[in-house]
Amino acid sequence: MSFILCENLVKVYKVANLEVLALQGLDLQVQAGEMVGMIGSSGSGKSTLLSILGGLDRPSAGRCMVNDKDLLKISDRELTRYRREQVGFVWQQGARNLVHYLSALHNIELPMMLAGKSGRSTRKRALDLLDTVGLAQRKDHKMSALSGGEQQRVAIAVALANAPPLLLADEPTGELDTRTAQAIYQALRDIRERFGVTILIVSHDRNIALHVDRVVGIQDGKVATETTAAMQGEANLMLDSAGRLQIPKALREKYGIGAKVTLEQTDDGLVIKKL
Numbered sequence: 001m002s003f004i005l006c007e008n009l010v011k012v013y014k015v016a017n018l019e020v021l022a023l024q025g026l027d028l029q030v031q032a033g034e035m036v037g038m039i040g041s042s043g044s045g046k047s048t049l050l051s052i053l054g055g056l057d058r059p060s061a062g063r064c065m066v067n068d069k070d071l072l073k074i075s076d077r078e079l080t081r082y083r084r085e086q087v088g089f090v091w092q093q094g095a096r097n098l099v100h101y102l103s104a105l106h107n108i109e110l111p112m113m114l115a116g117k118s119g120r121s122t123r124k125r126a127l128d129l130l131d132t133v134g135l136a137q138r139k140d141h142k143m144s145a146l147s148g149g150e151q152q153r154v155a156i157a158v159a160l161a162n163a164p165p166l167l168l169a170d171e172p173t174g175e176l177d178t179r180t181a182q183a184i185y186q187a188l189r190d191i192r193e194r195f196g197v198t199i200l201i202v203s204h205d206r207n208i209a210l211h212v213d214r215v216v217g218i219q220d221g222k223v224a225t226e227t228t229a230a231m232q233g234e235a236n237l238m239l240d241s242a243g244r245l246q247i248p249k250a251l252r253e254k255y256g257i258g259a260k261v262t263l264e265q266t267d268d269g270l271v272i273k274k275l
């Protein structure tokens with residue numbers, strides 16, 4: 001079964017005597033280990049969906065299953081536990097979740113200590129996470145000594161400290177320039193490769209299609225469109241600091257492992273073509 005399954009999902013907010021239909025019959029399926037982007041104009045219901053999937057809010061009707069848990073029927077106690085064990089959050093202002101006078105390493109260890117863990121295994125996981133988001137050399141830096149993009153990468157590591165299988169990010173690159181945003185997407189991809197987490201990223205940025213397996217368009221509280229990089233017929237590839245090229249999953253599947261391809265340098269960047 002899908003890791004996330006929403007069917008005809010409805011969320012109604014009651015404000016005074018008014019009812020706001022934030023989600024009106026949303027259908028969505030996400031497989032374990034997928035990295036999915038969600039775009040849609042302001043007010044389309046993206047944050048509402050994330051807060052339901054994150055157990056911060058309850059659905060009003062329909063079906064919403066995450067990792068075999070039924071978020072409509074789950075008890076309050078189970079929901080609290082779900083929120084703590086199953087989900088990591090990254091917000092637009094990631095720095096808000098960080099303790100400024102602590103080092104990057106200690107920021108990541110903190111949620112593990114609060115969950116009652118300590119010792120060598122917490123240190124090991126914190127270092128592993130820092131390495132995966134590309135900040136191994138910054139482990140002893142306090143937050144104030146890190147750039148906005150670096151702080152956001154620490155925030156990603158903090159969200160994953162207690163090893164939730166699901167990572168939800170609400171406009172994680174909203175306040176960052178394009179280059180810094182690319183480093184965030186790279187960190188999220190590396191996290192997915194290393195830890196196999198399922199990742200949902202809300203964004204205003206259509207370019208997110210270049211960084212995720214597929215993009216889901218949300219409109220009026222419903223899924224309106226779905227696109228993958230392969231459907232666009234091209235892939236903008238990004239070269240990381242180690243000289244590796246990341247090929248979007250959809251293209252890997254389209255071409256097949258072992259396919260012969262060429263890289264061409266164009267004004268738009270490197271373009272991959274099948275021979």
Ligand code: ADP
Nearest residue numbers: 013015020022041042043044045046047048049
């Ligand atoms: P997005 O994140 O796509 O901008 P939201 O999910 O925040 O959209 O909002 C969807 C709709 O639900 C909007 O009309 C918004 O005003 C309404 N809404 C969201 N949260 C609440 C709330 N806590 N109380 C009342 N209305 C809300």
Ligand code: MG
Nearest residue numbers: 046047048170
């Ligand atoms: Mg929002």
